[in-house]
Amino acid sequence: MMLEVQGLSKSFGGLQAVAQVSLAVPQEQIVSLIGPNGAGKTTLFAMVAGFLKPDAGEVRLSGKLVSGLKPHQVCDLGMVRTFQITQPFAKLSIRENIMIGAYHHTDQPRRAAERAEAVASQVGMKMNLDAPADDLTVAGRKRLELARALATQPKLLLLDEVMAGLNPSEVEEILKIIRGIRDSGVTIFLIEHVMQAVMSLSDYTYVLNNGQLIASGTPEQVAKDPHVVEAYLGHGAAARLTGGDRRA
Amino acid sequence: MRSVKLQTLGVGVVFLVALPWLLDSEFLIGFAVLVLYSATLGQSWNILGGYAGQFSFGSVLFFGTGAYTSSILHVTYGINPWIGLLVGVVMGMAVGAFVGFLSFRFGLRGSYFALITLAFAEAFRILANTVEFTGAGIGIYIPLRQEPANFQFTSQMGFYYVILAFFLISTYITLRLEHTRFGARLMAIRENEDAAEALGVNTFRHKMLAIMISGGIGAAGGTFYAQYYLYIDPYIAYGVEKSVEMLLVSIIGGMGTVFGPLVGAFALHSINEIARHYLEAPGMSLVVYGVILVLIIGFLPDGLIGLLKSKKKAGDDA
Numbered sequence: 001m002m003l004e005v006q007g008l009s010k011s012f013g014g015l016q017a018v019a020q021v022s023l024a025v026p027q028e029q030i031v032s033l034i035g036p037n038g039a040g041k042t043t044l045f046a047m048v049a050g051f052l053k054p055d056a057g058e059v060r061l062s063g064k065l066v067s068g069l070k071p072h073q074v075c076d077l078g079m080v081r082t083f084q085i086t087q088p089f090a091k092l093s094i095r096e097n098i099m100i101g102a103y104h105h106t107d108q109p110r111r112a113a114e115r116a117e118a119v120a121s122q123v124g125m126k127m128n129l130d131a132p133a134d135d136l137t138v139a140g141r142k143r144l145e146l147a148r149a150l151a152t153q154p155k156l157l158l159l160d161e162v163m164a165g166l167n168p169s170e171v172e173e174i175l176k177i178i179r180g181i182r183d184s185g186v187t188i189f190l191i192e193h194v195m196q197a198v199m200s201l202s203d204y205t206y207v208l209n210n211g212q213l214i215a216s217g218t219p220e221q222v223a224k225d226p227h228v229v230e231a232y233l234g235h236g237a238a239a240r241l242t243g244g245d246r247r248a
Numbered sequence: 249m250r251s252v253k254l255q256t257l258g259v260g261v262v263f264l265v266a267l268p269w270l271l272d273s274e275f276l277i278g279f280a281v282l283v284l285y286s287a288t289l290g291q292s293w294n295i296l297g298g299y300a301g302q303f304s305f306g307s308v309l310f311f312g313t314g315a316y317t318s319s320i321l322h323v324t325y326g327i328n329p330w331i332g333l334l335v336g337v338v339m340g341m342a343v344g345a346f347v348g349f350l351s352f353r354f355g356l357r358g359s360y361f362a363l364i365t366l367a368f369a370e371a372f373r374i375l376a377n378t379v380e381f382t383g384a385g386i387g388i389y390i391p392l393r394q395e396p397a398n399f400q401f402t403s404q405m406g407f408y409y410v411i412l413a414f415f416l417i418s419t420y421i422t423l424r425l426e427h428t429r430f431g432a433r434l435m436a437i438r439e440n441e442d443a444a445e446a447l448g449v450n451t452f453r454h455k456m457l458a459i460m461i462s463g464g465i466g467a468a469g470g471t472f473y474a475q476y477y478l479y480i481d482p483y484i485a486y487g488v489e490k491s492v493e494m495l496l497v498s499i500i501g502g503m504g505t506v507f508g509p510l511v512g513a514f515a516l517h518s519i520n521e522i523a524r525h526y527l528e529a530p531g532m533s534l535v536v537y538g539v540i541l542v543l544i545i546g547f548l549p550d551g552l553i554g555l556l557k558s559k560k561k562a563g564d565d566a
Contacts, residue, residue: 049446075448083446089439100436104448107429152448 001063002027002156002187003048003079008057008067010043017043019211020057025156030178030188032198032219035208036232041191042084044208045160048189049081050074061156075104078155082148082162084191086141088133094120095129097144101151119151123177139170146174150181157181159190163197175201199223207231257423264412268405277404279521283513284408284415285472289490290497290509291418292466297495298503299425300458301438305362306369307494309347310340310466311473312376312485318471319388319480320381329390329399333471340467341460348459352452357441366488373486387481390474399475407476414472415510418465422506434458438504466494489534496537500544502551511552516540 003025010018018040025031033041046052048059050071059067061079069077080101089097098116099109106112120129123143127136136144142162149157159178163171175197182188192198198205199219207215207222209231215222222228229237268277293307317339318332327335351364376382394400401407425431436444437451445451474480484490493516501512516537523536548555 051442051446070450071442071445072448072450075446080448081446083443087440087443089436089443091439092435096432096435100432100444100449101447103429103432109427109429109432112429112432148443148447 001025002061003189004060004063005044005048006058006060008044008047008059009055010040010047010052011055016211018047018054018208021208021211021213022057023206023213023216025187025189026204028182028185028187029203030182030190030201031204031206032202033189033191033206033208034193034195034198034222039208039231040211041208042160043211045081045158045191049079049158051081075152075154078153079158080149080152080154080156081158082145082160084160084164086138086145088136088141088144090132090134092133093130094125094127094133094136094144097133098129098147098151101148104152115151116147119147122180123147123150124173138165139167142166142174143177146177150186154186156187156189159188159192161191161193163192163194166194171197261416264416268408274404277408279517281404281408281411281476283510283517284411285469285476286493286497286513286517287510288411288415288418288472289466289469289494290501290513291415291422292462292469293494294498294503294505294509295422295425295434295465296458296462298498298505298508299422299431299438300434300455301441302455302458303358303362303495304365304459304462304491305488305495306347306365306367306491307462307466308486308488308490309343309365309369309372310463311470311490311494312369312372312480312482313343313463314340314467314470315474315480315485316376316382316388316470317467319390319474323388323390324381328397329471329475330397333399333468336467336471337464340463340465340470342463343467344459344461344463345456348456352455352459366491369486369488369491373482376482376486382482385482387479387484388474390478390480392478399471400478407472411472414465414468418468419506419510421461421465426506430454430457435504492537496541498551500540500551502553505551505553508551508553515552 001024005021005023008018008021021044035041043052047054050069054067058065061077064077066074066077095113095116098119099112102112102115123146125143125147133144146162163174166174171194178188178201202219205216205219205222206213207228214227214231215225267280271277271280289311292310293304297303314336317336318329321327321332321335322329347365347368351361356364377385394402396406425434433444433449433454436449437454441451497509497512497516500515501510502508519536520533523533544551
């Protein structure tokens with residue numbers, strides 16, 4: 001198993017953001033985590049990547065305990081995250097941004113630059129790499145997040161809503177890129193809101209609501225799960241939907 | 249491209265080495281000494297503030313530590329100031345490590361880091377004013393014995409070459425930041441610390457190294473000051489004025505650039521000399537500093553170097 005999460009919990013004051021969550025991400029698969037706003041998805045990610053200290057529970061990467069490690073140590077072990085709100089190194093060029101990731105495996109600027117260019121083309125960044133990252137559009141910034149993370153040569157990529165804010169054709173492109181990354185041997189665990197993306201991309205899906213896992217399975221199974229429908233559309237929605245099905 | 253740049257640098261170094269003969273006046277060479285000394289201190293701030301993005305309001309900590317270390321060793325223990333210089337640099341790095349550890353360990357960033365460095369500088373000033381071995385409020389007079397072996401010179405020329413060496417070393421270190429992984433990582437920390445950490449950068453370790461390098465350079469500037477003016481007291485060594493000068497020359501010239509501190513130091517001291525010549529009131533220079541700082545931050549956030557660069561860019565586009 002690439003990633004194992006056991007009984008992970010976190011509360012902020014009186015708010016239980018994540019409660020007793022256990023899940024697993026198998027090697028070279030795309031596993032997604034969905035749930036309504038405020039479900040605790042990003043909190044869970046932050047704990048997995050070492051940005052937040054969990055109150056309880058543990059995280060294992062390829063069997064090694066990573067909970068309690070700093071983010072850069074987690075990165076050393078081959079797990080790297082992207083940010084939902086993109087965090088470019090604004091004043092550095094696009095190339096320099098990706099090089100920071102590439103420096104994880106070399107201290108030679110020339111090699112890091114070469115790697116940065118290779119990764120940029122892998123994620124379809126065809127623009128001038130010497131432009132400042134500040135100049136990028138939303139779609140460009142999302143790709144940059146992906147490129148930087150990929151440049152560290154991770155075993156496991158944690159993608160936090162890389163498709164949010166993209167138009168349908170941009171989503172289509174990034175889906176292709178993510179599949180390509182998986183096919184190159186990188187395991188992917190992603191948070192996503194864009195349902196179309198989750199359905200077509202994931203091998204397996206977990207659903208989080210109010211900090212708790214309420215369902216898991218293949219995307220088709222999850223989409224039919226009455227708990228999930230209720231979580232997204234409100235109490236009684238599942239019954240009304242299935243009722244509607246019967247009438248039709 | 250790179251070789252052209254190297255040529256320009258080479259010409260610059262030759263120019264600086266030849267400068268005292270070109271100027272041929274004790275006053276002008278003295279002015280050049282002041283500019284290079286200020287630029288060296290600015291470089292200390294620039295590495296920590298301009299490159300690593302950790303804004304220090306108390307960089308005088310390093311300056312004062314260097315000045316006191318060499319002076320105390322020299323006056324109280326009779327140790328040669330050149331050796332005192334090296335010990336001072338080590339002490340400056342140690343003070344950097346001490347303050348850095350306490351601040352970065354607990355994740356102090358931005359204005360909190362600025363305030364803690366300011367607080368440390370004030371604490372050191374009060375301490376230096378109280379304890380006996382720093383000469384307390386009276387300060388330390390360094391006996392006059394003008395021999396190069398004693399880090400004292402009969403003419404400005406001698407001091408000029410010493411401070412030129414300090415400046416070139418500190419600038420070489422800064423230049424290396426532009427072309428190494430270490431420097432790239434410092435800039436990544438400056439731009440976005442969380443993102444740098446996520447991409448595998450040990451941000452704590454890098455910030456510690458940055459503050460120690462800054463501390464070593466600042467301390468060398470402090471020893472130079474003590475040997476040049478032959479006097480040091482708590483207010484000079486740990487006063488807020490020097491901290492302000494250190495960040496001012498970087499910000500005016502352009503922080504996070506290799507030559508920003510030199511340009512800033514030249515501009516600041518030119519204005520200072522002119523102000524002193526035409527404005528008789530004491531303390532006017534501080535008022536002038538304040539006005540300049542407001543103007544630069546308001547209109548030239550990238551400093552004077554930024555002005556040159558944007559001019560050049562506009563020229564290229566045309």
